[in-house]
Amino acid sequence: xxxxxxxxxxxxxxxxxxxxxxxxxxxxxxxxxxxxxxxxxxxxxxxxxxxxxxxxxxxxxxxxxxxxxxxxxxxxxxxxxxxxxxxxxxxxxxxxxxxxxxxxxxxxxxxxxxxxxxxxxxxxxxxxxxxxxxxxxxxxxxxxxxxxxxxxxxxxxxxxxxxxxxxxxxxxxxxxxxxxxxxxxxxxxxxxxxxxxxxxxxxxxxxxxxxxxxxxxxxxxxxxxxxxxxxxxxxxxxxxxxxxxxxxxxxxxxxxxxxxxxxxxxxxxxxxxxxxxxxxxxxxxxxxxxxxxxxxxxxxxxxxxxxxxxxxxxxxxxxxxxxxxxxxxxxxxxxxxxxxxxxxxxxxxxxxxxxxxxxxxxxx
Amino acid sequence: xxxxxxxxxxxxxxxxxxxxxxxxxxxxxxxxxxxxxxxxxxxxxxxxxxxxxxxxxxxxxxxxxxxxxxxxxxxxxxxxxxxxxxxxxxxxxxxxxxxxxxxxxxxxxxxxxxxxxxxxxxxxxxxxxxxxxxxxxxxxxxxxxxxxxxxxxxxxxxxxxxxxxxxxxxxxxxxxxxxxxxxxxxxxxxxxxxxxxxxxxxxxxxxxxxxxxxxxxxxxxxxxxxxxxxxxxxxxxxxxxxxxxxx
Numbered sequence: 001x002x003x004x005x006x007x008x009x010x011x012x013x014x015x016x017x018x019x020x021x022x023x024x025x026x027x028x029x030x031x032x033x034x035x036x037x038x039x040x041x042x043x044x045x046x047x048x049x050x051x052x053x054x055x056x057x058x059x060x061x062x063x064x065x066x067x068x069x070x071x072x073x074x075x076x077x078x079x080x081x082x083x084x085x086x087x088x089x090x091x092x093x094x095x096x097x098x099x100x101x102x103x104x105x106x107x108x109x110x111x112x113x114x115x116x117x118x119x120x121x122x123x124x125x126x127x128x129x130x131x132x133x134x135x136x137x138x139x140x141x142x143x144x145x146x147x148x149x150x151x152x153x154x155x156x157x158x159x160x161x162x163x164x165x166x167x168x169x170x171x172x173x174x175x176x177x178x179x180x181x182x183x184x185x186x187x188x189x190x191x192x193x194x195x196x197x198x199x200x201x202x203x204x205x206x207x208x209x210x211x212x213x214x215x216x217x218x219x220x221x222x223x224x225x226x227x228x229x230x231x232x233x234x235x236x237x238x239x240x241x242x243x244x245x246x247x248x249x250x251x252x253x254x255x256x257x258x259x260x261x262x263x264x265x266x267x268x269x270x271x272x273x274x275x276x277x278x279x280x281x282x283x284x285x286x287x288x289x290x291x292x293x294x295x296x297x298x299x300x301x302x303x304x305x306x307x308x309x310x311x312x313x314x315x316x317x318x319x320x321x322x323x324x325x326x327x328x329x330x331x332x333x334x335x336x337x338x339x340x341x342x343x344x345x346x347x348x349x350x351x352x353x354x355x356x357x358x359x360x361x362x363x364x
Numbered sequence: 365x366x367x368x369x370x371x372x373x374x375x376x377x378x379x380x381x382x383x384x385x386x387x388x389x390x391x392x393x394x395x396x397x398x399x400x401x402x403x404x405x406x407x408x409x410x411x412x413x414x415x416x417x418x419x420x421x422x423x424x425x426x427x428x429x430x431x432x433x434x435x436x437x438x439x440x441x442x443x444x445x446x447x448x449x450x451x452x453x454x455x456x457x458x459x460x461x462x463x464x465x466x467x468x469x470x471x472x473x474x475x476x477x478x479x480x481x482x483x484x485x486x487x488x489x490x491x492x493x494x495x496x497x498x499x500x501x502x503x504x505x506x507x508x509x510x511x512x513x514x515x516x517x518x519x520x521x522x523x524x525x526x527x528x529x530x531x532x533x534x535x536x537x538x539x540x541x542x543x544x545x546x547x548x549x550x551x552x553x554x555x556x557x558x559x560x561x562x563x564x565x566x567x568x569x570x571x572x573x574x575x576x577x578x579x580x581x582x583x584x585x586x587x588x589x590x591x592x593x594x595x596x597x598x599x600x601x602x603x604x605x606x607x608x609x610x611x
Contacts, residue, residue, distance in 0.1 A: 038566070039566060057484055059482040059484055059485075060482065061482060063482065063484065063485045063486045064486045065484035065485065065486045067484070093483070093484045094486075095483075095484060095485055095486055095487055095488055095489055096466075096468055096469055096488070096489045096490055097469040097470055097483040097484070097485065097489045098469055098470055098478075098483055100466040100468075106464075109570070121472075121570065121572065122465075122466045122570070122572075123570055124465055124466070124467065124569075124570045124571075124572075124575045125566075125569050125570055127461060127464055127465040127575070127579070128465075128569065128575050128578060128579065131461055131579060131582050132578075132582060134586075135582050135585050135586055135589075138586060138589045138590070139536070139540075139585075139589055142532070142533070142536060142589050142592060142593055143532075143533045143536045143537060143589070144533055145533075146533040146534065146536065146537045149537065150536070150537045150540050150541070153541070154540065154541070154544050157544070157545075157548075158544075158548075161548055161555070162555070162559075165552070165555045165556055165558075165559045166559050168556065168559075169556070169559055169560060187545070191541055195537060195538065195541070219374065220371065223367065223370050223371055223374055224367050224370075224371070226370075227365050227366065227367040227370050228367070229367055230365070230366050230367045231366045231367050231368045231369075232367045232368060237553055238474075238477070238553050238554070239473055239551075239553040239554045239556070239557040240553040240556065240557075247552060247553050247556065250552050251549045251550065251551075251552045251553070252549065253549070254545055254548050254549040254552060255545060255546050255548070255549015255550060256545075256549065257545045257549070258541045258542035258543065258544060258545030258546060259542045259545070259546070261538070261541060261542075261545075262538040262539070262541065262542045265538065266538075286382075289382070289383075290382070290383040290384070290386045290387060291386070291433070291434065291510075291514065292507075292510075292511070293379070293382070293383060293387070293390060293433075294386075294389070294390030294393055294394070294429070294432065294433030294434075295429060295430075295433050295503065295506050295507035295510050295511075296507060296542070297390070297394060297503075298393070298394065298397065298429045298433075298502070298503035298506055298507065299503035299504050299506075299507050299542055299543075299546065300503065300542075300546055301394065301397060301398075301503060302397075302425070302499055302500050302501070302502050302503035302504075303500050303503065303543075303546045303547070303550060303584070304546075304550060305398075305401050305499075306496040306497070306499045306500035306580070307496070307500070307550055307577075309405055309408070309492055309495070309496040309499075310468075310469060310470065310489060310492055310493065310496065311477060312405045312409070313405060313408055313409045313485070313487060313492055314470075314478075314481055314483065314485065315481075316405075316406065316409035317409055317482075317485040317486075317487060318481050318482055318485075322402075322406065326402065327368075330402070330405075331368065334368070334398070335368065335371060336549075336550075338368075338371045338372065338375055339371070340549075341375050341394070342374070342375065342378060345375070345378045345379055345382050345383070345387075346378065346382075348382050348383070349382055
């Protein structure tokens with residue numbers, strides 16, 4: 001086929017995906033803005049802001065803010081009062097740490113009390129659904145067939161994760177710890193099967209991923225035990241009431257698994273393709289690993305640290321010292337990044353060694 | 365001895381043992397990033413516009429990550445240019461989405477963290493959420509840009525274009541895996557909370573914290589998907605431009 005024609009065919013395909021994609025995004029958002037009938041909680045849409053009153057306030061740390069009261073008109077979208085318009089109030093603080101302003105067009109959940117309806121929370125499914133479909137469209141556009149494989153593998157891993165979370169609640173004693181180990185094995189094998197398939201190299205990838213992650217957790221645990229967890233506050237793991245240590249290590253294992261898998265497959269696939277002898281193969285694997293470990297650590301570091309931003313700002317504005325805030329708020333995200341980084345670094349020699357060894361046996 | 369310091373030292377030793385000179389540079393890059401993050405969060409708390417602080421921090425973090433972990437200027441140069449292009453596109457997407465999502469600040473599940481704290485602080489929490497959303501994508505952008513630029517350098521941009529597209533697709537696939545596991549790893553506690561209190565699905569899908577976190581992951585995924593074609597294009601323009609000059 002002449003080159004021009006190939007370009008034409010792909011261009012036509014891209015146009016089709018693009019048009020279908022935009023249609024899919026619009027359809028999703030439109031549906032999710034008209035899905036109030038699916039909810040039992042009252043849903044309403046803001047139609048107008050009637051009145052706004054502002055009062056300035058200063059807290060005990062001299063932070064200046066504004067308390068704002070809105071009177072709004074909303075139209076009910078479900079329940080037996082559907083179609084009716086009600087007036088209600090909304091109080092929010094200008095800095096929006098806990099609450100938010102209402103704007104016309106916005107959809108919200110209400111709670112009913114004897115004094116009438118009050119604002120409960122924002123309805124966010126349309127934004128989430130819209131961005132999710134937009135991401136999938138981009139994925140299909142730029143990743144082709146890989147998009148499907150990636151989505152199925154993530155969907156399966158998500159299902160396993162939710163099953164694990166539910167099952168964890170019924171376990172006692174050492175049960176949850178064993179569950180985390182089992183989950184790590186299942187995640188690894190599932191992902192490798194989807195990304196790599198049933199090939200000898202898959203064994204090298206799975207084994208080195210599990211070994212590196214296990215060693216990293218053991219090293220992190222050992223070092224923290226030996227130093228008495230000084231300066232590390234495991235009890236600050238968010239949203240956890242019991243067994244914070246377990247949840248912390250579960251988060252380390254699950255969080256670093258993807259990055260370590262990424263690295264071990266890069267190294268193993270490249271090393272398995274090399275014809276040279278064991279030592280050359282090992283060195284080639286090390287060279288690849290050295291180049292990718294820095295950026296991979298940065299991926300997790302940015303994700304874990306960005307999550308601490310709002311709380312850090314709140315602590316600092318509440319007159320806590322920087323050292324105290326860093327230790328209590330940013331410390332745990334930093335610790336999680338460090339132990340995950342152990343796994344990413346340890347995976348380099350482990351994978352290079354295993355791939356050089358297993359690949360040779362396979363070739364022979 | 366302080367546990368945190370011990371862990372940092374252990375990582376430095378490991379990185380030097382495994383990576384030698386390059387390992388040391390990568391470790392140094394990580395420490396630079398940590399300091400930049402700390403300084404920017406202090407500036408945000410000090411009343412500077414969080415989005416502007418975030419964008420400046422983002423440029424520094426991308427430069428530190430890309431130039432310190434990749435010794436080859438042929439790779440680092442185009443990777444950095446592409447990462448900047450993607451980052452500015454992302455700023456627009458993030459500001460747009462977070463303006464309508466109202467996911468900034470704290471959620472109902474954060475109650476315990478807020479005890480005894482003043483929350484009327486005079487800093488814009490939506491703007492901080494935008495800065496945090498941008499910064500959480502940077503590692504993924506840098507990683508993908510380096511991978512693509514390094515991969516293309518081994519191929520010929522004119523003859524091997526199909527091979528380059530194929531490589532790009534694989535990079536997107538593995539990067540998305542990394543991001544989703546990172547997300548589950550960051551929020552296993554929240555999911556246990558949902559399960560314990562038997563949240564119905566609709567409540568999870570509208571929950572402030574859950575939606576906010578998932579939006580951040582989607583920003584990263586979009587960032588990675590965009591980084592691959594943008595980097596391919598930048599390297600191609602650069603190589604073709606250089607060839608024209610020689611002719």
